[in-house]
Amino acid sequence: MSKSFRGRDVISIRDFTRDDLITIFKEADSMEPYAKTKVDILKGKIMALMFFEPSTRTKLSFEAAMKRLGGDVIGFSEPSMTSIAKGESLIDTARVVENYADIIVIRHPNEGAAKAVAEAVDIPVINAGSGALSHPTQALIDLYSMWKEKGSIDGLTVLFLGDLKYSRTVRSLIYGLLNFKVNFILVSPELLKLKDEVRGQLKDAGVSYVERSSLTSDVIREADVIYVTRIQRERFADPMEYERVKGSYRLSLESLKEAKRDLIILHPLPRVDEMDIELDKTAYAKYFKQVFYGLLVRMALLKLILS
Amino acid sequence: MSKSFRGRDVISIRDFTRDDLITIFKEADSMEPYAKTKVDILKGKIMALMFFEPSTRTKLSFEAAMKRLGGDVIGFSEPSMTSIAKGESLIDTARVVENYADIIVIRHPNEGAAKAVAEAVDIPVINAGSGALSHPTQALIDLYSMWKEKGSIDGLTVLFLGDLKYSRTVRSLIYGLLNFKVNFILVSPELLKLKDEVRGQLKDAGVSYVERSSLTSDVIREADVIYVTRIQRERFADPMEYERVKGSYRLSLESLKEAKRDLIILHPLPRVDEMDIELDKTAYAKYFKQVFYGLLVRMALLKLILS
Amino acid sequence: MSKSFRGRDVISIRDFTRDDLITIFKEADSMEPYAKTKVDILKGKIMALMFFEPSTRTKLSFEAAMKRLGGDVIGFSEPSMTSIAKGESLIDTARVVENYADIIVIRHPNEGAAKAVAEAVDIPVINAGSGALSHPTQALIDLYSMWKEKGSIDGLTVLFLGDLKYSRTVRSLIYGLLNFKVNFILVSPELLKLKDEVRGQLKDAGVSYVERSSLTSDVIREADVIYVTRIQRERFADPMEYERVKGSYRLSLESLKEAKRDLIILHPLPRVDEMDIELDKTAYAKYFKQVFYGLLVRMALLKLILS
Numbered sequence: 023m024s025k026s027f028r029g030r031d032v033i034s035i036r037d038f039t040r041d042d043l044i045t046i047f048k049e050a051d052s053m054e055p056y057a058k059t060k061v062d063i064l065k066g067k068i069m070a071l072m073f074f075e076p077s078t079r080t081k082l083s084f085e086a087a088m089k090r091l092g093g094d095v096i097g098f099s100e101p102s103m104t105s106i107a108k109g110e111s112l113i114d115t116a117r118v119v120e121n122y123a124d125i126i127v128i129r130h131p132n133e134g135a136a137k138a139v140a141e142a143v144d145i146p147v148i149n150a151g152s153g154a155l156s157h158p159t160q161a162l163i164d165l166y167s168m169w170k171e172k173g174s175i176d177g178l179t180v181l182f183l184g185d186l187k188y189s190r191t192v193r194s195l196i197y198g199l200l201n202f203k204v205n206f207i208l209v210s211p212e213l214l215k216l217k218d219e220v221r222g223q224l225k226d227a228g229v230s231y232v233e234r235s236s237l238t239s240d241v242i243r244e245a246d247v248i249y250v251t252r253i254q255r256e257r258f259a260d261p262m263e264y265e266r267v268k269g270s271y272r273l274s275l276e277s278l279k280e281a282k283r284d285l286i287i288l289h290p291l292p293r294v295d296e297m298d299i300e301l302d303k304t305a306y307a308k309y310f311k312q313v314f315y316g317l318l319v320r321m322a323l324l325k326l327i328l329s
Numbered sequence: 330m331s332k333s334f335r336g337r338d339v340i341s342i343r344d345f346t347r348d349d350l351i352t353i354f355k356e357a358d359s360m361e362p363y364a365k366t367k368v369d370i371l372k373g374k375i376m377a378l379m380f381f382e383p384s385t386r387t388k389l390s391f392e393a394a395m396k397r398l399g400g401d402v403i404g405f406s407e408p409s410m411t412s413i414a415k416g417e418s419l420i421d422t423a424r425v426v427e428n429y430a431d432i433i434v435i436r437h438p439n440e441g442a443a444k445a446v447a448e449a450v451d452i453p454v455i456n457a458g459s460g461a462l463s464h465p466t467q468a469l470i471d472l473y474s475m476w477k478e479k480g481s482i483d484g485l486t487v488l489f490l491g492d493l494k495y496s497r498t499v500r501s502l503i504y505g506l507l508n509f510k511v512n513f514i515l516v517s518p519e520l521l522k523l524k525d526e527v528r529g530q531l532k533d534a535g536v537s538y539v540e541r542s543s544l545t546s547d548v549i550r551e552a553d554v555i556y557v558t559r560i561q562r563e564r565f566a567d568p569m570e571y572e573r574v575k576g577s578y579r580l581s582l583e584s585l586k587e588a589k590r591d592l593i594i595l596h597p598l599p600r601v602d603e604m605d606i607e608l609d610k611t612a613y614a615k616y617f618k619q620v621f622y623g624l625l626v627r628m629a630l631l632k633l634i635l636s
Numbered sequence: 637m638s639k640s641f642r643g644r645d646v647i648s649i650r651d652f653t654r655d656d657l658i659t660i661f662k663e664a665d666s667m668e669p670y671a672k673t674k675v676d677i678l679k680g681k682i683m684a685l686m687f688f689e690p691s692t693r694t695k696l697s698f699e700a701a702m703k704r705l706g707g708d709v710i711g712f713s714e715p716s717m718t719s720i721a722k723g724e725s726l727i728d729t730a731r732v733v734e735n736y737a738d739i740i741v742i743r744h745p746n747e748g749a750a751k752a753v754a755e756a757v758d759i760p761v762i763n764a765g766s767g768a769l770s771h772p773t774q775a776l777i778d779l780y781s782m783w784k785e786k787g788s789i790d791g792l793t794v795l796f797l798g799d800l801k802y803s804r805t806v807r808s809l810i811y812g813l814l815n816f817k818v819n820f821i822l823v824s825p826e827l828l829k830l831k832d833e834v835r836g837q838l839k840d841a842g843v844s845y846v847e848r849s850s851l852t853s854d855v856i857r858e859a860d861v862i863y864v865t866r867i868q869r870e871r872f873a874d875p876m877e878y879e880r881v882k883g884s885y886r887l888s889l890e891s892l893k894e895a896k897r898d899l900i901i902l903h904p905l906p907r908v909d910e911m912d913i914e915l916d917k918t919a920y921a922k923y924f925k926q927v928f929y930g931l932l933v934r935m936a937l938l939k940l941i942l943s
Contacts (some may be wrong), residue, residue, distance in 0.1 A: 082403050086403055086428075292422075310428070
C-alpha cells in the first residue's frame with residue numbers, strides 16, 4: 023500500500039507497511055472525539071455492505087463507523103441473500119453494486135473473494151473477512167489495541183492462546199506483528215498448533231517464539247499481552263478429546279497469579295467459556311475496550327480511503 | 330423514574346409516575362409538527378435495535394421516530410440473528426453494541442432481558458417488548474391515544490375485550506391506567522380472564538371494575554374506550570371451544586348500536602377478524618390514528634432521553 | 637398520469653404518456669451530477685420499502701437513489717417478513733406503514749398488490765414489481781437506456797431475445813415502447829413466444845414486428861438494440877428440451893459479426909449464461925451502464941414525486 027490511502031483497497035494485512043500501520047493508528051487516535059458524536063467528513067458518501075456470511079458484530083461496527091463520519095450505508099447481510107449470487111457471479115453482483123456506492127465492504131466464505139471483487143470494480147473495497155485466511159481489519163484493531171494500551175508494540179511479548187490453526191484473526195494478527203519486534207508465545211493443543219506455513223514466516227523473519235501445549239505460569243509470567251481465541255468443539259473428531267483438553271486453555275483469575283501487573287488480555291469476541299467471567303472486572307481485561315478501538319480503526323480507514 | 334428523563338432507561342410502565350406520563354404526553358403533542366418532516370434535534374445520535382424477536386411494526390415505528398428527529402439507526406432484527414447470541418451471552422452482545430450507539434432498543438422473548446441489559450451497559454435502554462409481561466412503549470401509546478382523543482384519562486370507563494390473560498399490552502396498559510381514576514370493564518372468555526395477580530393490583534388500588542364473559546349492550550353503553558385484543562386460537566386446548574366462543578368477542582357495527590356517540594375503539598394491531606371491517610369507516614375507529622400517535626410517543630421518548 | 641408528478645403513484649408503465657416519459661428522461665439526465673455525491677433535495681423525507689419478495693438489486697437501487705437525494709429509508713425486505721402479513725391483510729400493513737413514511741415502494745408476488753395499496757393509503761406508492769405482469773420502473777430504465785444511448789427511441793429496431801412469455805420486464809418494456817415508433821424483432825423458442833394478449837396490442841397499435849424461433853444473422857443485422865432475457869430451465873417440462881434449445885438463444889461475439897457498429901445490448905440482469913462473457917469488453921455492452929441509468933431514473937422519479 024502506498025503512502026496515500028485515498029481510493030485504495032484493504033485486502034490483506036500483508037499489504038500494510040509499518041509506516042502504513044502507524045499512520046492508521048494515529049488517524050484512529052484522532053477519531054476518538056467523533057466516536058460518540060457525528061461529523062460531516064464523509065457526508066454524501068455511501069458504503070455498500072456485501073455480507074455473504076452473517077456477522078452482526080463486524081457489520082454493526084462498519085455501519086457505526088460510517089454513520090459517525092456522516093456517511094450512509096446500504097447493502098445486504100442475510101445469509102439467505104447469498105441467493106442473490108445463485109446463478110449470478112459474485113463479480114456481476116459487485117459490478118452492479120459499484121453503481122450505488124463509493125466503497126464496498128465485503129465478507130465472503132471464499133478465500134480470494136475480496137481480491138477478485140477489488141480487481142473487478144473501480145471503487146475501493148475493504149475485506150471484512152474472506153475465507154479461512156484473512157481478516158485484515160480485525161488484525162488492525164488488535165494491533166491498535168496493543169499500540170494504544172502499551173504505548174508501543176516493539177518489545178512486547180505476545181502470548182497466543184487457543185486455536186492457532188484455524189483462526190483467521192490469529193493468522194492475520196501474526197502477519198501484522200511481523201512489522202514490529204515482538205516475542206511470540208504460542209499455547210495450543212497439539213491438534214490446533216500454528217500451521218507450518220505461518221511458523222515458516224516467523225522463522226524467515228528471524229522472530230523468537232516458543233510453543234507450548236499447556237498454559238503454565240512460566241509463560242504467563244513473560245506475557246505483556248494474552249490474545250485469547252475460542253476452541254471450537256467441532257475441530258475435534260472425538261468429542262471426548264475436546265472435553266479432555268478444553269480446561270487446559272481456559273484463562274482463570276487463578277492462572278494469572280504471577281502475571282505482570284500491566285498485562286492486557288485481548289479477545290476478538292464472541293467468547294464462550296474460554297475465560298473466567300471474573301476477569302471482566304480486572305484491569306487486565308481490554309476486550310470490550312478493544313471493541314471501541316475497533317470503531318476508531320474502522321473510522322480511520324474509511325476517512326483515509328474516502329476523504 | 331425521576332423528573333429528568335435524560336439518560337434514563339424505559340423498562341416497565343410501572344417505572345412511570347403520573348407526572349412522568351403527563352410530561353411524555355405533552356412532549357408527544359409537541360412532536361406533531363416534526364412527524365412528517367425532519368428536524369436535527371438528534372443529529373449525530375445512533376440508536377441500536379437489538380430485536381431477538383421479529384416485529385416489523387415496532388421496529389419501523391422506532392426507526393421512523395429516530396430518523397424524523399435527525400438521528401440514525403443500526404442494529405439487527407432478523408430472528409436468524411438470534412444466532413449471534415448462540416454461545417454468546419446477551420450481556421456480552423449488549424456490551425459490544427453499546428460501543429456503537431447512544432441508545433439501545435431491545436426486544437427479546439425472555440422476561441427480564443431488557444432489565445439485565447440496562448444494568449450491564451452505560452447507555453440508556455428502551456424495552457420494546459420482553460417476555461410475556463411487559464411492553465411499556467405500547468402502553469404509553471395506548472395511554473396517550475386516550476389522553477389525546479378524550480382530553481383527559483381521569484373519569485373514563487375503559488372496556489377491555491378479548492384475551493386479558495396472555496396479552497402483554499393489556500397487562501402493561503392496566504398498570505399504566507392505575508395512575509388515573511378509571512373504571513374498568515373486563516370482557517373475556519373464562520379461559521382468558523385477567524390473571525389474579527393483576528386483578529389483585531386493581532383491588533389494592535381500590536379501583537372499580539366489572540368482569541363479564543360476554544359483550545352485552547349494558548357494558549357497551551358505559552364504555553368511553555373499547556380496547557380490543559386478538560384471541561389466539563392456540564390458547565385453546567380444544568379447537569371446538571375456540572370456534573364456539575370467538576364470535577362472542579367480535580366487535581360489530583351492530584353491537585355498537587347503544588354505544589356512546591364519542592366512544593373510541595383502540596387496538597394494538599395487528600388484527601385478524603376480531604372487528605367488523607365496517608367499523609373502519611366510523612368515527613369510533615382510532616386504531617390507525619393510534620399508529621401515528623405511536624410515532625409521536627416514541628419521538629417524545631427519544632428526545633427526552635437523548636437530547 | 638397528469639402533467640404534474642407530485643404525489644402521484646407509479647403502478648404500471650401504461651399510466652405514462654409519451655410526454656411523461658420524456659419528462660422523466662430529462663429529469664434523469666439532470667440527476668447525473670448527484671449520482672456520486674449527495675444533495676439535500678429530499679432531506680427529511682422517508683421512503684418505506686415493503687418488499688414481500690426478495691430483490692437485493694432493486695432494493696439497493698431504490699435505497700441508493702433516495703440516499704443520494706438526501707432522504708432516508710426504512711422498511712422490510714426479507715422473505716421471512718412476509719410473516720407480517722400472516723393473519724394481517726396487506727392493506728392493514730400498508731395503512732400502518734403510511735404513518736412512518738412519505739412514500740411506499742412495494743414489491744409483491746401478487747398482481748394488483750401495488751394498485752390495491754395505492755388505493756388504500758394517502759401517500760404515493762411505487763410498484764417495484766408485482767405479480768407476473770408489471771415492473772414499471774425497470775421498463776422506464778430500459779427506455780431511458782435506449783433514449784440516452786441512441787439519442788432518440790423513434791425509428792429504432794429493437795430485438796427481444798429469450799423468454800418473451802413469462803418475463804415481466806419484457807412485457808412492461810413493450811408497452812412502454814408503444815409510445816414511440818419502433819420496429820420489433822421477437823426471437824424466442826416456440827414455448828416462450830410473446831403472449832397473444834401482448835401481440836394483440838402490437839397489432840392494434842399498427843406496429844411492425846417479425847417473430848423468429850432462432851437468432852439468425854438477417855435479424856441481427858437489422859437490430860439497433862438487442863434486449864436479452866434469461867431462459868429459465870424450470871419453464872420446460874422436459875429438461876432435455878431446455879438443453880436442446882438454450883444454445884440457440886445465447887448471444888456470442890461470433891453471432892454479432894454482421895451487427896450494426898452502434899448496436900447496443902441491454903439486459904435487466906441478473907444474467908446466467910445467455911451471453912458470452914467476451915461481450916462485456918465490447919462497446920455493444922451497455923448492461924452495467926444500464927444499472928447506473930437505473931439509479932438516475934429512480935432518483936428522477938423520487939424527485940418528481942416528492943419534491
